[in-house]
Amino acid sequence: MPTGTTRRTTAEPAATEASVVYIVDDDTGIRLSLGALMRSIGLRVEAFESPDEFLRCPPAAGPSCLILDVRLRGKSGMAFHEEIVNRGMRIPVVFMTGHGDIEMVVKAMKTGAQDFFAKPFKDQDMLDAVAQALARDNERLAAEAALADLRASYQxxxxxxxxxxxxxxxxxxxxxxxxxxxxxxxxxxxxxxxxxxxxxxxxxxxxxxxxxxxxxxxxxxxxxxx
Incomplete structure (x- = not known):
């Protein structure tokens, strides 16, 4: 679970309704505490008990990131991450686990994970990771929009x-x-x-x-x- 106090730093994202933080964890307590932490800095939160619930949610139009637990009932977070990558979903993913090891961290990073946290983690560390993930996704969306405009110009x-x-x-x-x-x-x-x-x-x-x-x-x- 998150620990420690929250302090504002320049790494935290500015409060914006366009940014969404998704949380997938089958632990109700974790979902509630992480959701409250993200909302405390003005971020919109969508929390889900399972990957299937997340996939049924319409994708955000603006920057977003996914906080994903490694161990889930029915499907591992690692396997689900591979699935969304194969689907072409480019959302930044921040992993969290109570049973992590070095091999797991290396595998997650190789498949494009933004960060990896062992529970319990500090509130501020998670906030900083989410800020970086949202900034990364914002850059991706801007680049995609610029390329779409360029294609339209050529056409x-x-x-x-x-x-x-x-x-x-x-x-x-x-x-x-x-x-x-x-x-x-x-x-x-x-x-x-x-x-x-x-x-x-x-x-x-x-x-x-x-x-x-x-x-x-x-x-x-x-x-x-x-």
Whole structure:
């Protein structure tokens, strides 16, 4: 069970309704005490007796983390963690156990666990771990949102603009691209400007980085096939 007093540190998350801490433990006392601890700093809490109950809960839209007991009735926390990883759920997990050992800790960390606590643990240690987990999840969500915006920007390009972008990424000059596409150079210049604007690219290196993020390869010129 949690022990010790709670003190505020800069590592604690700011109170936000968007952040959710999930707790899965078949011990009612642990669920209640951990829930009270998290709510004391303004976090929303959803507590469950079993993994199946957790899976029936709609996923949070904002940052979240899961505090998971290793030993559960019917299914081990370690096995459940592997299951949610295989399902593609990227929620940070903080393990807790009254029967941990070094081998178990190493296995948990290798499968992506955020932290691992032996019971009893200090309140502040758990709060700090949850803060780090929520910050990590917030960064993940921000990165996913940025990538989704980038995909939308690319899809807003016309077929011609996408074609020009491919040649631009290969390092061809406007004159060379015009020859490849059998169009006027001014046409290429206009399309190139549209590509930079729609992709919000500040420079060529910036456009290249964005293309790499999307997995877009440079187009080969006809000369490259010879």
């Amino acid at each position: 807003s390009l016309s077929p011609r603009e996408k074609e020009v972008m491919g040649f631009v990424l290969s390092g061809l000059l406007n004159k060379q691209i015009a020859s490849e596409m059998n169009v006027r150079e001014i046409t290429v210049k206009v399309h190139r400007g549209q590509v930079m604007r729609k992709m919000s690219a500040r420079s060529m290196p910036d456009l290249v980085r964005k293309a790499e993020s999307l997995g877009i390869e440079p187009s080969l010129s006809r000369g490259a096939h010879r």
